[in-house]
Amino acid sequence: MRRGEEPMVPEAGFRSYYGQPIIKAPVWHEPHMPVYLYLGGLSGAAATMAAVAGLAGNDRLALTARATAAFGAVAGAGFLVAELGRPARFLNMMRVFKPTSPMSMGSWILAAHGATTGLAAASALAPVLPAWRIIAPLRVPVLGDAAVAASALTGPLMATYTAVLLADTAIPAWHEARKELPFLFAGSALASAGAAGMLATPGASAAPARAVAVLGAAVETAAGALMEHRLGLVGEPYRTGEAGRRMRIARALTVGGGLLATVAGRSRVLTALSGAALTAGALYTRFGLLAAGRASAADPKYTVVPQRLRLEAGQPASVPADS
């Protein structure tokens, strides 16, 4: 309850109401919310990979990516609905189109992305259906290619909007990370989709997936390191406690899986190890982010100290008059 006498070390003397949190922690559950974030990223990057693989003529990898993208979107939507306090009212998301709400925009992105990736996967898998001869004149592959092209637009949005979802809150560890989080999510999504591509595609055709995985792991690691470095006190939850443990495991798995992917080549064992490590790393990142958000909300220090410093610097917060 005492105030520090030296402004150089304000965290030593911040005041609070019996140490209680000021803001509320996110109510989102495990595993629903972090798994949704993982599946959304996986699906988004896989859709992009499907489109580029199609253009590059790598049909085998394109097929894997199409199936992965559709699976991620459908399974992700399932986790999203299950997370709601009133799942039966999921469609209320569709009653407004609201640019000030990243979750509203995300719902529309997910709807569009689910439709395009679903159509893309269905058209690729349709030829194995017994009824193919009947529906073949409907030019399903052309429809499918159009859907793939569209999902190359929805995919990158799907993989990165979730960063805005987290950043657009009062949680200091999330809000202040608004510049790095999109790149952390993009990198993690690439690593996830690359891993899935490696795991489910024969060696020769999987080479670009390995490259996606390696580059994605590099982007994820760099963005995470930059974020923790830049945030200072507000970034403490990413380094300490349960969240810190998860983030460290995530980084070890991502770096290890990424390095393995560079040498995995056509080795099935190394490919399996690398793909599993990258997938686990991407999941750990999402669970770590949620834990860091909870820790950031639980300690009033992260809310009070930066705001107090702002006031003492004579730069109180304000909103533009037109907003």
Add this chain to the structure above:
Amino acid sequence: MAERMGFFTDTSICIGCKACEVACKEWNDVPDDGFVFRATSYDNTGSLGADTWRHVAFIERPSEESGDGLDGWLMSSDVCKHCTHAACLDVCPTGALFHTEFETVVVQADVCNGCGYCVPACPYGVIARRERDGRAFKCTMCYDRQLGGLEPACAKACPTDSIQFGPLDELRARADERVATLHEQGRTDARLYGASPDDGVGGDGAFFLLLDEPEVYGLPPDPVVTTRDLPQMWRWAAGAALSLTGVVALSFLGFSDRGRGR
């Protein structure tokens, strides 16, 4: 639109009776919020939440001379701030949260699907999800009573007029006078919180007269509506989305399978 209505909570005359908490629960049918002995003075509600729409805080000030014993009390009835720029409303994906004709912020219980996004968005930690119900709840400034021309239950029940309800402009003028009076009486620590339309949320519909720094009462000293930075967030996300596409394109260079292995 009707006049903007608000609360002015003058904590200098709060006696900590909790009549506001009781009246709120009675009128709004707010469920039990748990009977917990918190060992933090006489506070047994703790904080605002889905089942606590008024919360009376008790701050015990130790004696400055001896370091032990009580020198004085601070008591304050906290409530939803009904921000001009309300983050909970901005981020709500269903439109369940809306601005009423009194410019208060209210959840439509028949629309809310319990996504929980408003909860971490609020810079004051007010709104919360009622887990056994699934939806989000908070103070409505007694929207139903206002529609009937009545003042909210908490203000009606307050025995000292610590909680005052009325047109926001009138309340702000009255609050300025009250601060001036207290300063004349030597209470130089009196200050208004949430009264300025120039702050990070565009001013609160429910503002306070405090006798110490806001964080002592569990209030953020310089809150900001998170959506203020939303354009910047989308710009960075767009950059990341483009980078993602670029990385995928880059990864396929030199690995073209066309004409090979088919």
